[in-house]
Amino acid sequence: MSTHAAPTWPAEFAEKYRAAGWWRGETFGEMLRQRAEEHPDRVAIIDPVAGSRWTYADLDRRADRLAAGFLARGIAKGDKVVVQLPNIAEFFEVIFALFRIGALPVFALPAHRETEIAYFCEFTEAVAYVIAAEHGGYDYRELAAKTRAQVPTLKHVFVAQGDPGEFEALAEVAEEPVGYGGPRPDDLAFLQLSGGSTGVPKLIPRTHDDYIYSLRGSNEICGVDENSVYLCVLPAAHNFPLSSPGSLGMLYAGARVVLCPQPSPEVAFPLIESEGVTITGLVPPLALLWTEAAPGSAHDLSTLDVLLVGGAKFSEEAARRVRPALGCTLQQVFGMAEGLVNYTRLDDPVETIVTTQGLPISPDDEILVVDDEDREVAPGETGHLLTRGPYTIRGYWNAPEHNARSFTEDGFYRTGDVVRVTETGHIVVEGRAKDQINRGGEKVAAEEVENHILAHPAVHDANVVAEPDPYLGERVCAYVILRSGAGPLKAVAIKRFVRERGLAAFKVPDRVEFVDAFPQTGVGKVSKKDLRNAAARTASPSL
Numbered sequence: 001m002s003t004h005a006a007p008t009w010p011a012e013f014a015e016k017y018r019a020a021g022w023w024r025g026e027t028f029g030e031m032l033r034q035r036a037e038e039h040p041d042r043v044a045i046i047d048p049v050a051g052s053r054w055t056y057a058d059l060d061r062r063a064d065r066l067a068a069g070f071l072a073r074g075i076a077k078g079d080k081v082v083v084q085l086p087n088i089a090e091f092f093e094v095i096f097a098l099f100r101i102g103a104l105p106v107f108a109l110p111a112h113r114e115t116e117i118a119y120f121c122e123f124t125e126a127v128a129y130v131i132a133a134e135h136g137g138y139d140y141r142e143l144a145a146k147t148r149a150q151v152p153t154l155k156h157v158f159v160a161q162g163d164p165g166e167f168e169a170l171a172e173v174a175e176e177p178v179g180y181g182g183p184r185p186d187d188l189a190f191l192q193l194s195g196g197s198t199g200v201p202k203l204i205p206r207t208h209d210d211y212i213y214s215l216r217g218s219n220e221i222c223g224v225d226e227n228s229v230y231l232c233v234l235p236a237a238h239n240f241p242l243s244s245p246g247s248l249g250m251l252y253a254g255a256r257v258v259l260c261p262q263p264s265p266e267v268a269f270p271l272i273e274s275e276g277v278t279i280t281g282l283v284p285p286l287a288l289l290w291t292e293a294a295p296g297s298a299h300d301l302s303t304l305d306v307l308l309v310g311g312a313k314f315s316e317e318a319a320r321r322v323r324p325a326l327g328c329t330l331q332q333v334f335g336m337a338e339g340l341v342n343y344t345r346l347d348d349p350v351e352t353i354v355t356t357q358g359l360p361i362s363p364d365d366e367i368l369v370v371d372d373e374d375r376e377v378a379p380g381e382t383g384h385l386l387t388r389g390p391y392t393i394r395g396y397w398n399a400p401e402h403n404a405r406s407f408t409e410d411g412f413y414r415t416g417d418v419v420r421v422t423e424t425g426h427i428v429v430e431g432r433a434k435d436q437i438n439r440g441g442e443k444v445a446a447e448e449v450e451n452h453i454l455a456h457p458a459v460h461d462a463n464v465v466a467e468p469d470p471y472l473g474e475r476v477c478a479y480v481i482l483r484s485g486a487g488p489l490k491a492v493a494i495k496r497f498v499r500e501r502g503l504a505a506f507k508v509p510d511r512v513e514f515v516d517a518f519p520q521t522g523v524g525k526v527s528k529k530d531l532r533n534a535a536a537r538t539a540s541p542s543l
C-alpha cells in the first residue's frame with residue numbers, strides 16, 4: 001500500500017482509525033473544492049499588506065490555475081517543492097495547488113538560510129523552490145541563486161511576490177485548469193520540519209487523512225465554526241499556526257484567515273479590531289508582550305474569544321494575566337509537528353488552564369509515561385512521554401537509523417519531553433530529555449549548532465546548552481574550547497562564523513564562553529547538566 005519513504009501505520013491501526021471515523025478519506029484539494037462549492041463568496045484569506053481578500057471561490061480557482069501551470073512545467077505527483085514564504089496570501093495558493101496535484105510542499109520558515117535550504121532541497125531532491133523576492137530586509141533571490149547552483153535537481157524557482165529577477169514570477173505560472181489525478185487520502189500531503197535534537201533537521205511526513213483529522217479535532221476543541229476569524233501571527237508554515245487549529249483549521253471550517261505581517265501589538269491589535277478577529281495563537285514571549293500592551297491600548301479587542309499559547313512553557317503567573325488583560329479565554333496547547341497535540345479545554349477550571357498543558361485531541365491518542373528503561377511509571381509520576389495515535393507519525397521521512405531510536409518497536413514516538421499526567425488526565429510538561437534549546441518556541445538542536453561551531457579552524461570542541469532568558473524562556477549558550485596555539489578569539493567571531501555558514505538567526509548562539517575544559521559526569525562524558533547550571537548562574541538577566 002505504501003509508497004512512502006517512511007514507515008506508516010500498520011493495516012490494523014489504519015482500519016481502526018477509519019472505523020472510528022477519524023480518517024474520513026478527505027484530501028486537501030477536494031476539501032477546498034467542497035468549501036468553494038458550499039460558500040463561494042465567503043472570504044477565506046485576508047492579506048492586509050497586499051489589500052487582498054480572497055473568497056473561497058478565488059482561492060479554489062487560483063489553486064486550480066496554479067496547479068495547471070505547475071503540471072505544465074513538469075511538476076508532478078510525489079515531487080517535492082520547498083516553500084519558504086512570509087505570511088502572504090500566495091502561501092495558500094501555492095500549497096493548495098501542490099496538494100491538488102499531489103506534489104509535496106516542504107515547509108521551510110522565512111528564518112532559514114543557505115545551510116538549511118540547501119539541505120531541504122538536496123535531501124528531498126526538490127524540483128522547485130518558492131520564495132518572496134524580499135522580506136524582513138533579506139533578499140531571498142540571492143539565497144535561491146546559491147541554492148540552485150548547489151542543487152542539480154532544482155529546476156524551478158518561483159517568486160510569489162516582488163521583482164522575480166532572474167527567476168519566474170508565480171503570477172506568470174497560472175494557466176487554464178486541466179484535469180489531473182489527485183492524491184489519495186492516505187498519500188503524503190507535505191513534509192513538515194522537526195524541532196529535532198540531531199545534527200540535521202528531520203522531515204515529518206503527514207498524510208491528508210491524518211492531518212485533516214487533527215484539524216477537525218482541533219476545531220471542535222477550540223470552538224471554531226464558520227464565523228471564526230483567525231489571526232495568523234506566527235510564521236504560517238509552522239505546525240502550530242497551520243493546524244492548531246490554525247489557518248488550515250479555518251479553511252476546513254469555512255472560516256476566515258487574517259494574515260498578520262508582523263507579531264507586534266502595534267500591527268496585530270488594529271487588525272483584531274478591524275477584522276473582528278476571534279481566535280489566534282502565540283508563543284509565550286509574544287503572549288507576554290500582548291498581555292502587557294493590551295490594557296493601555298486604544299484598540300477594541302473585544303471580539304477576541306480565544307488565545308492559544310504554545311510552543312514553549314508558559315509560566316503560571318503569565319497565564320493568569322491573560323484573561324484580565326486581553327478579556328479572552330486562554331487555551332494552552334502542547335503540540336509537536338510529529339503529531340500529538342494537547343489542549344486545555346475552553347470549559348476547564350481556571351486552575352487547570354493555567355497549570356497544565358491539556359489533554360490530547362483524540363480518544364485514540366495513546367500516552368505512555370516511562371522511565372529510562374521504558375517501564376511505565378506509577379500514575380502521577382514524572383517520566384518520558386511516548387505517544388502513538390491517528391495523527392502521530394510512525395517514522396521520519398527517509399531516516400531509518402534515526403527512526404530506530406526515535407520510535408519504539410511497537411510504533412510509539414519518543415517525544416523527548418518529560419511530563420506527568422494528573423488525575424484528570426491533563427499533561428504537565430516538566431522538562432525535556434532531548435538535547436534541544438527552546439528559544440521562545442523555536443526549537444534548536446544543540447548538536448546542529450555544535451557541528452557548525454566545530455567547523456571553525458580555531459575550535460577544538462564545543463557544547464551548546466540552554467540558558468534562562470526572562471523573555472524567550474531559553475536562549476542559546478555555547479561553551480567553546482579553542483585549539484592549543486590558536487590565537488585569542490572573540491565571542492562575536494564565533495557568532496559571525498556560524499551566521500556566515502548560512503544558519504537561521506535563531507540558531508546562532510546568543511552567548512559564547514571560552515573555557516579550558518568541560519565539566520564531566522562520573523563516567524567521563526561531558527556533563528551538559530553542569531554546563532546548563534553554569535550558564536544559568538552566569539546568565540545576564542536580559543539580552
Ligand SMILES: O=C(O)c1cccc(O)c1O
Pocket residue numbers: 195239240243244310311312333334335336337341441
Ligand atoms: O511544535 C510546536 O511547538 C507546537 C506547539 C503548539 C501546537 C503545535 O501543533 C505544535 O506543533
